Structure formats: structure tokens, C-alpha cells
Amino acid sequence: MLPSILSSPSSSSTSLLPFNYFTLYSPSSSLTNLPSLTYKTTIKKSTHNHSTRVQAMIEKETPVTQRPYTFLRESDEGGAEGSSSNANSVRARFEKMIREVQDSVCTALEEVDGGGKFKEDVWSRPGGGGGISRVLQDGNVFEKAGVNVSVVYGVMPPEAYRAARPVDNGNVKPGPIPFFAAGVSSVLHPKNPFAPTVHFNYRYFETDAPNDAPGAPRQWWFGGGTDLTPAYIFEEDVKHFHSVQKGACDKFDASFYPRFKKWCDDYFYIKHRGERRGLGGIFFDDLNDYDQEMLLSFSTECANSVIPAYIPIVEKRKDTPFTDEHKAWQQLRRGRYVEFNLVYDRGTTFGLKTGGRIESILVSLPLTARWEYDHQPVEGSEEWKLLDACINPKEWLH
């Protein structure tokens, strides 16, 4: 049996594997590797006698020049391309799906942007796994757009469990657990304050049986979501966005949309503000209490719904005239985005703690953000309406 801490708590909103972990996470193996990753300069690292850093038990990544056919280990892909039944494994099909989604989303975004091009960084690890980071920065339409995929073979240290689990199981002292994870993750920040930010992330996770426990069961689960963060509410946009999410959910289970809509409102909660970062969408995690094939199809459907959910909105709003005041309000909401991601987002805080590739983790932050002391929108204003909807989540579809 696996330690109980690894059982999938389907009835709770907690996440064993933190949100975003897979895709925005490309860790180095130790503190001493960080400078050479972060700055390709000759700055030498001082010896820092601070408290011991949690060691990420994943190999250091190596930049590569060509995208490999797959990031799976040979034992997973079964040798030559597609020659084995392993090519039909959930791992293999999930990787194929997220890489196709990365391609199609990037193509659609470059088309909308009409100028900006994605810059690509590819890396791999000697023992298997790797990733592709794509970032479009300072385009015509997008301030910053990141679309990442990654595949990770790793060992979760006990410290990682504690960071990943909001509930503290003080008595459980688990050992390291090998795992496989793959996911696509993306945050798109447009320039125009009337064009909303969108975030999506779909991921698949498996724990491997420990070496000393042959035949022990493998655990697997799916997580993900797509959520909208506008600075101003256009009700038709929000309804369109949520109805596409609901359409994807309803193809699989009528309970999914209401359940995952609420989960999304609960997850993206900035506690110290008493407000959500945006107007939600869907979010789910630790899903394994359905048929595995069904959940693979469901994740695929959700990921493929990002383009029809978002692109029409950004097309409609990207050229709307705006004032400095509209821009300043957007920047204040970007500040909230930063607060959520740095203080609460489990993937970000986990990645920072375990020595992840900082630039991949923090690509989710906006290009620019703003904090004004004690800013209070005028009651009844458009800014006030957005804030009200972030404090009191609404049902957009009736």
C-alpha cells in the first residue's frame, strides 16, 4: 500500500500535487545550479549559510536545440516511435494532447496578435522528462503570453508534500515517492484593459510503485481548469466564456460544471483581500473517481475549449479605446494577480520552495502591475462592479 498521504482526497478541494506544478515547474537539482540557469553570466555564487534549502529531487534540466518527438522515458514509449503498446498508454496520449494544444493555442495567439512571435525554450533531462516554454512578450495585443508544456519524472520529498497539502498531517512522515507528471499551463495577459487575462492548466499525474514494493498499486489523477480575469465586466463575454466551459463539462457529466465552477471560485481566492482574483471558470484536481479514459477525454475536451472560449473575446476587445484610468485599474487588478500567485498559488509557492526554474514558474506574472495605497472604486462604477463580482461570485448562466 502507498502511504495514506498519497491517497486522492476526492471529496476535498485540496491538491496533493500543486496546481501548475507540472507545467510551470522545471527544477534544478540544487541551490548551486541556480545562478547558471537564471543568469547566463559569470557571476559567481557566494556561499550562503542560510537555513537549509529543500532539495528538489529531480535532475537538472539541459537546454536542447530541437524539440524531441517525446519527453517520455524509453521504457514508457516502448522503444521506436509508436512501435509498442506503450504508445497508447495514458502517459503517451496525454503528452501528445498537451503538445498539440500548445501548438494550436500558440498559432491562434500569434494570429490574433498580428505581430508578436513566441520565443521557445526547450529542455530535457538525462533520465527522461523535459519541457517546452513558449513566451510572447510585448506583442501588438499581448503584454505577456506564456504557454508551457512539461513532463517530469521525479521523486517528491516529504517537504514537498507539506507545501502541496494545505492540511497539515503532522503525524504522517512519508518517505520520498517517485512520480510522473505532465501538463500544459498558460497565462495570457493582453494589453487592452477591456481584454481579459485568461489562465488554463491541464495535467496528469501518476505515482510509481516504490522499488521495494513490487506489485503495489499505481495511483493516477487528473487536474486542471480554465479561468477568466477581466478588469472590466462585459456580461456577454463572461457568459460566453462560462457557457463554453459548461458545454465541455456537460458532454461528460451534468454535475461537472456546477461543481468545478464552485471549486474555481474557492481556489482563486485572495484571502487577505476577501476577494477572488477574477470571474472564475472551472477548476478540478485529484480527479480519479471516474473512468480513466473518460477523464482523459474530458481533459482533452477542456483544453481544446480554450480557443473557442477565449479568442472571440480578445478579438472583440483588443482594439477598444481606453483611457489612462482604465489602464491604471487594469494594473491594480494585475497587482492582485501577483498577490494571488506569490502568496497562495500552490504550484508557484511549491516551485519556489523546491528550487524550480524561476523563469518558467514566474512567467505567469504580468509584465507590469501596480499597487496604490487604499484605492477604493466609486460605488456603482464599472470598477466597483468588477470588484463586487470578485467578492461575491455570481452564477453567469441561467
Next chain:
Amino acid sequence: MLPSILSSPSSSSTSLLPFNYFTLYSPSSSLTNLPSLTYKTTIKKSTHNHSTRVQAMIEKETPVTQRPYTFLRESDEGGAEGSSSNANSVRARFEKMIREVQDSVCTALEEVDGGGKFKEDVWSRPGGGGGISRVLQDGNVFEKAGVNVSVVYGVMPPEAYRAARPVDNGNVKPGPIPFFAAGVSSVLHPKNPFAPTVHFNYRYFETDAPNDAPGAPRQWWFGGGTDLTPAYIFEEDVKHFHSVQKGACDKFDASFYPRFKKWCDDYFYIKHRGERRGLGGIFFDDLNDYDQEMLLSFSTECANSVIPAYIPIVEKRKDTPFTDEHKAWQQLRRGRYVEFNLVYDRGTTFGLKTGGRIESILVSLPLTARWEYDHQPVEGSEEWKLLDACINPKEWLH
């Protein structure tokens, strides 16, 4: 005897009472009070069934229109102004000192700014304590300047200890402890990218003897520091700044400057970047292993050194011509400031967790900040030199 968790660990760099706690901290008593503080509008709060919030055991503050003569409880000040020997207590003299420092620093800053004026918010609590927040925003010279004092009578919940202490004493389960705290805290962000940000914070802390332990010893300690965060290095500026700090230290103990300079470099460390947020200064905490009067004088000397350490630098740099590239680099360094404060600063993270007054806690954030994907300064450039000094702290005085 007090619980061992309250003993002052003079040999370690950990802080029982978190940095900034006193002065940027003006908590409300429960989650439901937050919206009325944050937004003076009629937005009603939804019932949020999230995980239980840590209750701050300090009364809710009430805005007041006039600054009181003192925020001390009557039993502390001894009735009429100065009529009792309590007026000579360390509590009373520390409060007097920090309020004088707030006045003199704000006057000096308005003079340098030549246009911007501080906006003042005063609050008090029925059972004693209160504070004065002063913020100058979007002035001629300063983008955002906050200078806060506060006096807190509170009870520290066990959760607060855990947030406040980096070292986890898993076995110790302390009960709530009444405490007194007072401090001045300030962050000054100028507009010109050649004019550095400065932060200072001086604080005094006492635990009260538990009611059921008459005669139990009181614990007290001092903490604080002043540190400089430029976007560009002018060696003469950094040397001037450090030499004023050293001068203040040397009046009391020759070991202070080297010890507190290193403590500062260690504390303002952005672990996930492997770099400090700036070029340091001095930092100390939990200081009680010297004569109490001596430490009161030392804190006063340090707080009074802020103006001579900083004002000449900002006077010299406030009108230096700069390019968009200089400004963008300053904004990237502001992003690092945000990362440190939201992810690592114990006062900020503690304040957010316990339901503090958000606007007072987050006044330390810059007005604007920036995150570029994978930004790497050119080797040997001025930006590179700053980064190098943040990665490898230097001895500025030889």
C-alpha cells in the same frame, strides 16, 4: 517561567516577532470585518466556506480624526500626561521616539519632494493601542513613500508563533501570550531609477506576564534595521549609506556593524533567485542581551540616522536624466522587491495570515513593478554590476 518558545534566541537570526509586525500591522478582529475596512462601499461579503482563517487576537481598529497624545493604555502612561513615573517607562519613551522620528522623516521627505504631501490615517483601539499611517503617493520625487507608527496590545495566537518562527518547534504547543509592541516602519520608493529605495523599521516588544503567574518575569527585546535598495550602484552613495549605519553602531559596540550588516544580507535574501533584494545596511532582531537603556539609545540613534544616511543620496540623484531602459530595469528590481515582501518577509506574510489591515501591510509594495521573461543583463553592464552585488554581498567600508 514563560514557555520556552518565548525565550529570545540571541544566537540565531530567527525572529520570534516578525519583522515589520508592529508597524505595518493593524489587524481587524475577524474575516467579516475586512470588507468594510478595505472598501468603504456597500459591497456585501459572501459567506466563504474556505479553510478557517487564523483569528488575530487584537481588537478591531477604529479610525479617529485626531492624533492622541499617546496610544498607551492609561495604566501604562500613569494617568495625566507625564505625571507618573510610567511616563519614563521604556514603552512610553519608545513611543515618543518613534512618533518624533515619523514627524521628522515626513518633514524631510516633503521638503525633498517639493510638492507631494503625506496623507494621514489615524486609528485606535478601545482597549489601548493604535497607529498613524502616512503615505505620500505620486509626488515629484517619490512614487510611493509610507511612514507608519503603531502601538499594539495583543495576544499572540499559537499560529502566529509558527508563522513568525522559521524554525519549527513541532513539539511545543504554546498557549496565547499577551504582548505589547511598538514600532516605526517605512519604505520610500523614489521615481528616478538612480535614486534608491530605502526601508527602515525600529521596534520594541514586551511580553506581559500571564495573569495566572504573578511575578513571572517580563521579556522584552528590540529589533530593527535600515537597508538600501538601488537599481544602479553609485559606490559613493552606498559607502555613505553604510558609513552612517556604521557610525551609529560604533557609538555603542564595535561588534554591532559587522554583525548587523551580515544579518541584513542574510535576512533580505530572495531564496528562489539566489540574490538579495538590495545592498543591505543593518538588521537586528530579538536583541535583549545588552542593557535595556543602552538598546533604547541605540535604536533611537539608528532611527535618527535615517535622514543623514538617505536624504543626501536622494537629493543628489532625484533629477539625474534617465532613459526608458533605466526605468525598465528599476521596474524589474521593484518586481524583486514585491517577490521578497510577499514570499519571504515575515511581517508581511504574518500580517496577511492573521487578517491585518491590508493597506497598511502592503503600503511597502512599490506603486509599479515589472516582470520580464528570462531577463538577463549584459555581462559587465551597470545592471549586471547591481545584480552581482545582490548575489555576492560586498563589504562597502574598508
